[in-house]
Amino acid sequence: MKALILVGGFGTRLRPLTLSVPKPLVDFANKPMILHQIEALKDVGVTEVVLAINYQPEVMLNFLKEFETKLGIKITCSQETEPLGTAGPLALARDQLIDGSGDPFFVLNSDVISEYPFEELIQFHKSHGGEGTIMVTKVDEPSKYGVVVMEEETGKVERFVEKPKMFVGNKINAGIYLLNPSVLDRIQLRPTSIEKEVFPQIAADQRLFAMVLPGFWMDIGQPRDYITGLRLYLTSLRKKSPSKLSTGSHIVGNVLVHESAVIGEGCLLGPDVAIGPGCVVECGVRLSRCTVMRGVRIKKHACISNSIIGWHSTVGQWARVENMTILGEDVHVCDEIYSNGGVVLPHKEIKSSILKPEIVM
Amino acid sequence: MGSTDERVVAVIMVGGPTKGTRFRPLSLNVPKPLFPLAGQPMVHHPISACRRIPNLAQIYLIGFYEEREFALYVSSISNELRVPVRYLREEKPRGSAGGLYSFRDYILEDNPSHIFLLNCDVCCSFPLPEMLDAHKIYGGMGTVLVIKVSAESAHQFGELVADPITKELLHYTEKPETFVSELINCGVYVFTPAIFAAIQDVFMQRRGKAELRRVTSFEALQSATKSIPADYVRLDQDILSPLAGKKELYTYETLDFWEQIKTPGMSLKCSALYLHQFRYTSPHLLASGNNTKRAAITGDVYIHPSAKVHPTAKIGPNVSISANARIGAGARLISCIILDDVEILENAVVIHAIVGWKSSVGKWSRVQGGGDYNAKLGVTILGESVAVEDEVVVINSIVLPNKTLNGSVQEEIIL
Numbered sequence: 001m002k003a004l005i006l007v008g009g010f011g012t013r014l015r016p017l018t019l020s021v022p023k024p025l026v027d028f029a030n031k032p033m034i035l036h037q038i039e040a041l042k043d044v045g046v047t048e049v050v051l052a053i054n055y056q057p058e059v060m061l062n063f064l065k066e067f068e069t070k071l072g073i074k075i076t077c078s079q080e081t082e083p084l085g086t087a088g089p090l091a092l093a094r095d096q097l098i099d100g101s102g103d104p105f106f107v108l109n110s111d112v113i114s115e116y117p118f119e120e121l122i123q124f125h126k127s128h129g130g131e132g133t134i135m136v137t138k139v140d141e142p143s144k145y146g147v148v149v150m151e152e153e154t155g156k157v158e159r160f161v162e163k164p165k166m167f168v169g170n171k172i173n174a175g176i177y178l179l180n181p182s183v184l185d186r187i188q189l190r191p192t193s194i195e196k197e198v199f200p201q202i203a204a205d206q207r208l209f210a211m212v213l214p215g216f217w218m219d220i221g222q223p224r225d226y227i228t229g230l231r232l233y234l235t236s237l238r239k240k241s242p243s244k245l246s247t248g249s250h251i252v253g254n255v256l257v258h259e260s261a262v263i264g265e266g267c268l269l270g271p272d273v274a275i276g277p278g279c280v281v282e283c284g285v286r287l288s289r290c291t292v293m294r295g296v297r298i299k300k301h302a303c304i305s306n307s308i309i310g311w312h313s314t315v316g317q318w319a320r321v322e323n324m325t326i327l328g329e330d331v332h333v334c335d336e337i338y339s340n341g342g343v344v345l346p347h348k349e350i351k352s353s354i355l356k357p358e359i360v361m
Numbered sequence: 362m363g364s365t366d367e368r369v370v371a372v373i374m375v376g377g378p379t380k381g382t383r384f385r386p387l388s389l390n391v392p393k394p395l396f397p398l399a400g401q402p403m404v405h406h407p408i409s410a411c412r413r414i415p416n417l418a419q420i421y422l423i424g425f426y427e428e429r430e431f432a433l434y435v436s437s438i439s440n441e442l443r444v445p446v447r448y449l450r451e452e453k454p455r456g457s458a459g460g461l462y463s464f465r466d467y468i469l470e471d472n473p474s475h476i477f478l479l480n481c482d483v484c485c486s487f488p489l490p491e492m493l494d495a496h497k498i499y500g501g502m503g504t505v506l507v508i509k510v511s512a513e514s515a516h517q518f519g520e521l522v523a524d525p526i527t528k529e530l531l532h533y534t535e536k537p538e539t540f541v542s543e544l545i546n547c548g549v550y551v552f553t554p555a556i557f558a559a560i561q562d563v564f565m566q567r568r569g570k571a572e573l574r575r576v577t578s579f580e581a582l583q584s585a586t587k588s589i590p591a592d593y594v595r596l597d598q599d600i601l602s603p604l605a606g607k608k609e610l611y612t613y614e615t616l617d618f619w620e621q622i623k624t625p626g627m628s629l630k631c632s633a634l635y636l637h638q639f640r641y642t643s644p645h646l647l648a649s650g651n652n653t654k655r656a657a658i659t660g661d662v663y664i665h666p667s668a669k670v671h672p673t674a675k676i677g678p679n680v681s682i683s684a685n686a687r688i689g690a691g692a693r694l695i696s697c698i699i700l701d702d703v704e705i706l707e708n709a710v711v712i713h714a715i716v717g718w719k720s721s722v723g724k725w726s727r728v729q730g731g732g733d734y735n736a737k738l739g740v741t742i743l744g745e746s747v748a749v750e751d752e753v754v755v756i757n758s759i760v761l762p763n764k765t766l767n768g769s770v771q772e773e774i775i776l
Contacts, residue, residue, distance in 0.1 A: 010763040015776040019389070343776065348382055359774040361385045361759070 001046045002097050003106035004078075005037060006089055006175075007053040007060075013222040016328030016345045017310055022056045024110050025063055027293050027311075028220060029233050030258050030276045035067065037108055040116035042073045046106065049073060050096045052089035054080040087194035090179075091187040098181045104132075107194075109175030113229050115215035115236055116176075124211045125178045128155065131207035132179040134199065136171035137217040145172040146195050150210045157208040160200055174213045223308060223326050227289060231272040252288075264300070276311075299335070307339075310346070324357065368418040369493070370468050371411040371477040372461060375404060377425025377451070386744045386761050387625050390718065392426050394481045395434060397698070398628060399635035400646065400663035400681050402434065406635060407479045410487030412444055418471040420446045422481075423460055459594040462560040469554060476556065478596070480548035484631035486617035486638065487549065495528075496551045499611040503556060505530060505601065506549035507612045508619045512540060519546035519597050521605075523612040530610035533601045544612070546597065547619055559604065563594050625715055625742050626734040632698055633679035636661035648676070656688070674705075689724075696732065706751070714741040717762065723751035731757055738772055 011023030018026060024034035038049055053060055057079050064075040078093040090097070090107065097105045104125060106118065114137075125133040134157070136148045142164065149158045149169045161168050173195060186198055202208040216236055218229035234254035237244055246255045246269070253271025257263065261275045264283035269275070273287045276294040281287070286303040295312040298304065302315045307325040315321055316335035325339045328346035333339060337350055341357030344350060348360060375394040384393045394404040401409075404422065411420050422431060431448040439446045449467060451460050461468070461478060468476060475496070477489060488506075496504035507521055520541040522532040534541050594600070604610050618634050620627060639646050640661065648662040656670045660678020664670060668682045674692040682688065682699045691708040697715065704721040705711065711722060713730035720743045722728055728749060733739030741755055744762035749755055754769040761776050 012761065012764055012776060015761065345382065345385065359776060361382065361774065 001044075001103050001105060002048045002050065002099065003041045003046045003108065004050045004052055004090060004093055004097060005034065005108045005110050006086065007034070007051050007110045008055075009083070010055055011221070014226070016326060016343060017308070020311065020329040020346055022053075022059055023221070024051070024060070027276060027291075028113065028226070029230060029237075029256055029274050029291075032063070033113075033220070034110055036113060037110070037116065038067065038071065038073065038075070040118060041106060041108075042071055044118040044122065047074060048096070049075050050078050050093045051075065052078045052080065052093060054083065083191060084189070085191040085193050087187045087192035087198045088190060090184060090194075091189040091192075094184050098184065102181065104178050104180045107177040107179060109219075111219045111221040112175040112217065113220055113233060114174065114176070114213055114217045115240075117214055120214070121176070121178050121211060124155070124209070128209045130156075130209045131202050131205070132177060132183055132199075133209045133211055135174040135176040135213040136210045137174040137213045138170050139172050140170075142167070142170045142172060147171065148173055148210050155209045155211055156206065157199070157203045157210050159203060160195055162196070171210065171212065174217050175219070176213070223324060226308065227272075227291070227306060227324075230274055230291060231289070234272055234274075282317075325354075367416050367475075368471050368473045369414050369416055369475045369477065370418055370471055370473040371407075371414065371420045371479065371489075372464070372468060373404060373407050373411075373420065373422050373479045373481050374457060374460065375422050375424035375426065375431075375448075375481040383623050384625060384628075386742060386759060387628070387715065387717070389762065390745045392430050393622075394422075394424070394426075395430075396628060397681065397683060397700070398484070398622070398632040399639060400665060400683065401635075403622060403628070404434075404481045405438065406484070407481060407487055408438060408442065408444075408446060410489055411477065411479075412442055414477070414489050414493060417444060418473060420444060421464065421467060422446065422448045423451055423464060424448070424481075425451050425454075454593065456593045456599070457596040458556075458560045458563070458600050459592055461596070462557060462594065465557050469557075473554065476552045476554065478550045478552065482622040483548045483619070484622050484627075484634055485547060485549070485615060485619040488613075488615055488617070489549075489551075492549070492551055492613045495613045496611065499528065501529075501611045502559065502604070502609040503550055503552040503601075504611045504613050506547040507544045507614050508547050508616075509543050509614070510545050512543055515540065515543050515545055519601075520544065521546055521612060523614075528611050528613070529606070529608060530601065530604075530612050531606045533597065533605045535597050535602070544614070546601075547615065548621075550596070556600075559600055559609075560594055563599050564592065624735070626730075626736065626740040629679075629696065629698060629713070629715060629740050630734040632681050633661065633696065636663055636679060636681065639663070668699075713739075714743070716743045717745045717747060719745055720747040720749070722749045723753060726751060726753045726755070728755045729757075738774075 007024050011018035014023055025032045057077055068075050146160055146162045147164050147169045148171050186201055216232035218232055220226040220229040238254050246257045250267050251270050255270040256274045258277045260277045261279040263281045266284045269287045272289045275292045278295045279292050280297045282300040284301040285298050288305045290304050290307045292309045293311045296309050297314045299317040301317055302319045304321040307321050310328045313327045313331040315333045318336045319333050321339045323341040326343045328344055330347045331344045333350045338353040342354035342360055344360040387396055395402045428450055435446050435448045449464050519535045520537055521544045522542045524531055620631050622628050622631050648658050648664045656672055657675040658677050662677040663681045665684045667684045668686040670688040671690040673690045674688045676694045679696040680694045683701045685701055686699050686703045688705045689707040692705045693710045695712045697711045699716050700718045702719045703716050706724045708725045709722045710727045713732040714728045726749050728741055730740040738757040742759045746763045747760045748765040750767045753766050756771040758770050758773045764775055
C-alpha cells in the first residue's frame, strides 16, 4: 500500500524552530514529527510513502535516506512548484500512488498526531465499500473548524459545513484519509481544496464515509498545541507502552527521557516532559510541561515550565523559563535569567530577563 | 610617480553569519556584506573606494562565511572592476588583528608597501588615497581614520585622543564609560607591513605570561573576564591602545559622513547617504525625472535598469529599486529599499521601509515605518516573499519571510 503525507509549506507558526529545520523534521516526543506517522504507516503494511512538499526538498531528502534504510520503507518526494492546495498534491503524485493493484492509499496531514489506528481504518473502509473514508475527531468548539455531518450508524458523510454558526455536529476532519485510486480521477492538477471541492463531490455520490478517531488528536503546528499534544501523546503512551516512560522518585506524571540523556541528582521532572538525545539535566532542576530537544544542557537549579527548548541550547543556573518560552536552536540563557514567554531566534544569548512575552531576534 | 615598490593591498573584514544577529531578518536570506545599499552590495562601496588607491595590487575579503556564499560575487566584481578580489575564510575567531595576521602570507605575497584594513559594515566616503598620502608624511606604522562625533554618542565607539598638530594617536580606549574624546575610530586603517611584527609581539608577550589567574565560577561566566585564548588579538585593545603615544600611530580625520551599518534600519539610512554621494561620484547611476514619459522622481533615487516603474508612480527621495521590481500605477515610494522581484501594486504607499525579495505590496496598501533608524521597530521590514494584501496597513513592524498579511498590523514582529 501507498501513502501520501501533505507536508506543505514553511511552517511559519512553529518559528523559531522551523528556522532551523523544515517542520516535519521538528522533534516531537524525541522523534521527528513525520517519523511518528511513517512508522505507523509501516506497521500497517505501507511500502511507499510520498511526501508532498514545496520547501527545502534537499534537507528532507537527506533525512529520508537515513530513515529509508533504517525502517525498510521507500520514501519519495513530490515537489509542488506552485501551491496546489490540499487536493492538488494528490494529482501531482498520481503516478506514485497508483500501482495498478487497486489498493486504496492513505493521505495524512503532516501536522496531525494521534494514535494512528490505521488497521481499524482499513477494516472499516473495506466493510462499507465506498470510495473514501475520512477520520473525524470530536472537538469542543466545532465552529472553529469545518464540521463533518454524518449518519451516526453507517458513518456515511452527508455534508461539510465550514465554521458553522449554529450547531450541526461536533466532528471535524482529522486530516487522515483512506482513498480509492478512483478519487484521483476527481482531482485536477491545479490549486484545489479537498474539503471544499473533492469530498463534497464524493459525499454527493453517497460514497464518502467517516470514522470517529479513537484516542487523542492534535494539530501540533503551533507551540501551544505542540505542548498540549505532548501531554495527550504521553497519556496515550502510558496506556500502550508504559515501560517507555520514566519512573522514580524524581518523576511526576508522564515523562519521556531518551536513553542517552543524563539526569542529575535532586531533580523533579514532570508532568508531561520529553527530554531528547544527549541532553544533560544538572542537579536540582525542575521541569514540567516542556520539551527539551537534542543536545540541550539545563544547568543546576533551573526551573522550566510550559516551554520548548530548542536543539543544543543551554539554560543557565537558577534560570526560570516559563509561559510559552520557545528557544530556537543554539540559544543560551544566562544564569539567573527569567524568561516569561520569550520567543528567541537561533544563535542568541539571553543576558537580561524577558519580563513579558516578546520576540528576540 | 608610483614605482613598483609602492604596491598596496587592501583587506576588507566582512564578518560572519552567527555572530551578527542584529541584521536579522534581512541576514536570514543574504550575508550582510551582500545586502544592497544604493543599489550595490554593501561590500561594493569599500571595494570601489579601494580602486582609487594608486598601485592597488589586490583586495582580500576576510570573513567567517562559507566560500560559496561569496564565490559568485567575488568573481563578478573582479571582472567588472578589473581588480583582483579574493575571499578568504577565517577558520576560527582570532580577533581583528589575529585574523589579519593569519593571512599574512597571502597579504605579503605582492610585497606591498602599505596595507589597508577596512570594516565592511562602515558607511563613509573612504578617503583612502588622501589617507595614504597623509600616512606617508607621518612616517609611522599605521594611520587610523577618525571622525568627530557628538560627546553624547562617542561612548559607543572607540575614542581616541590625537595631537592637534602632529596628528599622532596619543590615547585609545574602546567604548569607555566616561567621556574621553569626541574623536572616534572609523574602522578604516592603513599600515606598513610592520603591523605583522607588532601583532606577533602580542602573541609572544601572551605566551610569556603565566596564565595562572584563578577565577571564581561567577567571574568565569561573565564574558568580560573570560580568559582570552593566546591567539585572539584585537586590533583596538591589543595593538592600538598599547602603541598609542609611541610615535607609531597617527590619525587622519574625515569631515564627511560616517555611520556603522549594524541594523536593517541603519542600512536604509546608509543607502540614502550613498545615494547622495552618487551625485558627486557617479551621477549616471541616479534616476532623473526629466523625462515626462517616466515616473516622477524627486531627490536621490536609484532604479535598476531591469526594474519597471509606471509613469504615474512617484518615487523618492532616498529610494533604491533593485532588479526586476515592478512599481505599479499611482504608487508612492519614499525613503525605502525595494529588493529584487518585488511587486508594488497600484496606488500603494511605502515609506521608511525595506521590502524584501519577491514580496508583493497590494493595491492601496500602506507599508510604513516611523523613520527612526536606530529604533528596533523604526523602519518596517518585510522579509523575502511576504505578501501584503490589498488595502492592508503595516506600520513599524518586522515580518519574517513567507508570510501573508491579510489584516493590518502595528508595532509587531511577525514570525
